[in-house]
Amino acid sequence: xxxxxxxxxxxxxxxxxxxxxxxxxxxxxxxxxxxxxxxxxxxxxxxxxxxxxxxxxxxxxxxxxxxxxxxxxxxxxxxxxxxxxxxxxxxxxxxxxxxxxxxxxxxxxxxxxxxxxxxxxxxxxxxxxxxxxxxxxxxxxxxxxxxxxxxxxxxxxxxxxxxxxxxxxxxxxx
Numbered sequence: 001x002x003x004x005x006x007x008x009x010x011x012x013x014x015x016x017x018x019x020x021x022x023x024x025x026x027x028x029x030x031x032x033x034x035x036x037x038x039x040x041x042x043x044x045x046x047x048x049x050x051x052x053x054x055x056x057x058x059x060x061x062x063x064x065x066x067x068x069x070x071x072x073x074x075x076x077x078x079x080x081x082x083x084x085x086x087x088x089x090x091x092x093x094x095x096x097x098x099x100x101x102x103x104x105x106x107x108x109x110x111x112x113x114x115x116x117x118x119x120x121x122x123x124x125x126x127x128x129x130x131x132x133x134x135x136x137x138x139x140x141x142x143x144x145x146x147x148x149x150x151x152x153x154x155x156x157x158x159x160x161x162x163x164x165x166x167x168x169x170x171x172x173x174x
Contacts, residue, residue: 062079
């Protein structure tokens with residue numbers, strides 16, 4: 001009987017945790033998010049590769065400017081003042097890699113599909129975003145979030161993974 005009660009309690013906790021997680025991590029609408037969207041020139045291998053090199057340099061460039069922003073509005077204002085600098089960063093990476101097409105950076109409101117960033121899911125909807133188009137901008141793209149800074153973290157070494165169930169039951173399992 002004790003095993004049955006333990007199993008039933010564990011199942012209830014798992015279901016409740018799953019339902020709670022689904023409620024807390026789903027974000028709707030554009031709200032307080034500023035996204036970044038880098039559109040490649042084409043789906044060619046070279047264009048897709050340079051897209052990631054551009055993304056890395058733009059994130060590195062923007063991090064000190066946006067990391068301390070405490071509101072989306074502050075991040076938008078700071079990013080808006082840096083559009084020409086962002087284009088220069090992009091064009092520098094393109095030139096270093098032998099590409100002669102340019103880059104355009106702008107702040108816009110655009111429709112995005114549902115996207116998961118770790119435990120956070122952003123619902124389909126219209127979001128404010130830094131849009132970077134490389135060349136024609138017709139290739140596959142990369143996107144993330146500038147504010148809050150989901151792309152602007154120092155890396156996986158700072159992530160601590162914890163299990164709710166383990167913490168809950170560790171006293172019982174010795």
